[in-house]
Amino acid sequence: xxxxxxxxxxxxxxxxxxxxxxxxxxxxxxxxxxxxxxxxxxxxxxxxxxxxxxxxxxxxxxxxxxxxxxxxxxxxxxxxxxxxxxxxxxxxxxxxxxxxxxxxxxxxxxxxxxxxxxxxxxxxxxxxxxxxxxxxxxxxxxxxxxxxxxxxxxxxxxxxxxxxxxxxxxxxxxxxxxxxxxxxxxxxxxxxxxxxxxxxxxxxxxxxxxxxxxxxxxxxxxxxxxxxxxxxxx
Numbered sequence: 001x002x003x004x005x006x007x008x009x010x011x012x013x014x015x016x017x018x019x020x021x022x023x024x025x026x027x028x029x030x031x032x033x034x035x036x037x038x039x040x041x042x043x044x045x046x047x048x049x050x051x052x053x054x055x056x057x058x059x060x061x062x063x064x065x066x067x068x069x070x071x072x073x074x075x076x077x078x079x080x081x082x083x084x085x086x087x088x089x090x091x092x093x094x095x096x097x098x099x100x101x102x103x104x105x106x107x108x109x110x111x112x113x114x115x116x117x118x119x120x121x122x123x124x125x126x127x128x129x130x131x132x133x134x135x136x137x138x139x140x141x142x143x144x145x146x147x148x149x150x151x152x153x154x155x156x157x158x159x160x161x162x163x164x165x166x167x168x169x170x171x172x173x174x175x176x177x178x179x180x181x182x183x184x185x186x187x188x189x190x191x192x193x194x195x196x197x198x199x200x201x202x203x204x205x206x207x208x209x210x211x212x213x214x215x216x217x218x219x220x221x222x223x224x225x226x227x228x229x230x231x232x233x234x
Contacts, residue, residue, distance in 0.1 A: 001181065003123050005169035007099045010121050011078050013168030014057075018081035022058055024165045030206070031199045035116045035145050035227060036064040038195060042143045042231045045069040049111035052076065052135065054098060055118050059086035062093055065114070074110075076103075078121070100124075103131045110135050115144040117227075119178070120170045129185035136234040142187060144230045149174045151226045154199070175228060187232040193217060194225030 014021075025032040039061075045051065047070040053061050056075035065073055076098035077083040086095050096104070100122045113132050122128045132142050147155070149172045158164060175192060182189055194217065198209030213225050222228075 001124075001126050001177075003125070003169075003171050005123060007078070007101070007123055009169045010100075010123070011080070013166070014079035015081040017165040017168075018058075018079055018085060021082065021165055022060075022085075024163060025060075027162075028200075030203075031196060033060075034196065036061050038227075038229060039114060039116060039143050039145060040064050040068060042141065042191070042229070043068060043112050043114070044141075045071055045112060048072060050074065050109060052103075052105075052110045052113045054103075054113070054115050055100065056086060056095060057082050059090045059093065059095070061114060061116065062086075062090050074105075101127050101131070103135050105135050107134055108137045111137055111140050113140075113142045113144075115142065117146055119144065119146050120172050121168065125173070126181045126184060129181055129187065133186045133234055138234055140234055141190075142230075142232040142234075144232070145227050146178070146230075147172045147226055148194070148223050148228050150223055154226055158200070175223060178228075178230060182230065182232055187234060189230060189232055191229070191231040192222075193229045193231075194222035194227075195229065196226045197221070197224055199226050 045068045050072045051065060052074050054076040056077045073093060075093060075095045077095055078098060078100060083095050083097060101124055113136055119125045151172050179189055194213055197213040198206050213221060
């Protein structure tokens with residue numbers, strides 16, 4: 001499977017919005033930060049583990065990962081401008097540019113891979129998943145999040161009323177397609193979870209939405225959560 005956009009288009013878009021990225025996400029901080037607080041629940045890291053964070057954007061995941069253990073963290077980023085911002089924020093961390101297709105690491109290199117809201121922006125998503133599988137050690141985990149296809153509508157509604165950095169070139173995928181690609185890449189799905197059924201509004205209403213979707217993970221309601229998590233194992 002290949003998308004119609006190229007990595008140069010993806011990079012150009014995120015370079016353009018890089019300086020506004022953190023400011024705009026602070027306005028929806030609870031929803032934005034949820035990707036980190038939820039993802040780390042599934043990472044079982046030990047001291048000296050090698051962990052890949054792709055793509056890392058302005059480095060928001062760094063402190064969440066560093067709290068888990070004294071890890072060797074490798075951050076790969078698409079945007080030149082976001083990479084510069086991240087390096088300024090975390091000067092002691094590794095940040096490198098990526099094309100979301102070829103990983104500059106040997107086989108069986110990582111103890112964990114974290115990929116948050118990345119696959120939908122990848123020109124060749126199956127190729128990237130195969131790279132995750134190649135670079136992971138046997139028995140180790142990939143934790144991934146991305147919006148489902150149904151998220152296009154709430155995204156358009158939100159952007160009609162509120163300032164947003166946008167998504168740029170992307171393709172939101174239905175979970176069945178994601179699961180098929182994971183299998184084709186040689187990754188075993190351990191968990192698929194829908195979250196953020198009601199991503200905006202009063203805190204109580206959002207909390208109610210999470211209770212509802214938590215109880216309905218085995219129904220089509222799961223697909224309505226705007227952030228889907230996939231926990232996989234090599």
